Ligand SMILES: NC(=O)C1=CN([C@@H]2O[C@H](COP(=O)(O)OP(=O)(O)OC[C@H]3O[C@@H](n4cnc5c(N)ncnc54)[C@H](OP(=O)(O)O)[C@@H]3O)[C@@H](O)[C@H]2O)C=CC1
């Protein structure tokens with residue numbers, strides 16, 4: 113059997129970091145070798161609650177001395193992602209990006225870095241959302257006059273809004289209609305916003321409790337309505353997708369990949 117891939121997880125103490133470490137324990141293709149968290153965290157230097165490897169792994173405050181790695185998976189914050197990107201670029205290591213809510217400057221840095229290293233970025237690593245993207249693309253194209261609203265719901269600890277997935281869905285629909293999300297997005301309505309403009313893509317955000325992640329793309333016509341919905345009930349689905357990406361990516365040349373590139377065969381016909 114081939115040697116297990118040596119991976120690092122950035123954001124290892126978070127909700128997704130813990131889901132990734134739990135899942136990696138039963139995946140013999142990978143071995144978590146580095147668990148990076150916020151340098152200010154009191155957990156730095158402490159062993160992981162769920163040891164990822166037979167030997168005890170401790171939380172690290174950064175990338176110094178990370179040693180040889182086959183891939184990095186980042187589910188942290190924009191700052192954590194920027195640090196992981198610096199490391200991957202300097203060492204030529206493939207990077208799987210799950211973090212959302214970063215600004216245009218970091219997006220540009222990722223785009224330029226992808227000229228030198230392989231980067232797979234997905235706002236949502238579930239298989240269902242990958243299919244939802246395809247369905248929405250086709251529906252938005254087939255129903256160009258219908259009003260599109262995107263509704264998302266997440267747990268109360270989520271930092272960014274709208275979710276990365278909601279924005280990615282909006283981008284897909286806008287592109288399918290030959291326009292851009294920047295031109296069509298309406299992120300808030302209150303007071304007297306006036307009648308809806310044709311082509312608008314509206315976003316509504318719900319935050320509460322322990323909702324893992326729900327997205328509805330509503331296409332409203334006259335006398336009928338089409339709704340495409342996805343509900344995640346277990347973070348393990350995102351962890352599974354991200355680990356698949358970490359196994360797939362080291363075999364790819366430098367470039368900027370999406371989840372559809374990895375799932376190519378599986379999404380055919382959708
Ligand atoms: N693409 C996808 O499929 C999914 C994407 N996400 C995205 O992943 C990100 C993380 O989500 P979630 O796990 O819920 O968030 P959490 O807040 O639970 O975890 C974030 C983690 O990042 C750590 N962190 C903070 N700053 C740094 C830093 N500078 N370097 C390294 N690590 C750092 C935090 O440490 P500390 O707690 O000490 O601050 C924590 O461990 C979000 O952007 C979220 O939207 C989430 C789910 C699925």
Ligand SMILES: O=C(O)C1=N[C@H](C(=O)O)C[C@H](O)C1
Nearest residue numbers: 212235236270275276277325
């Ligand atoms: O923060 C989360 O939890 C999630 N974030 C991602 C997003 O912003 O789209 C994906 C998923 O919905 C969970």
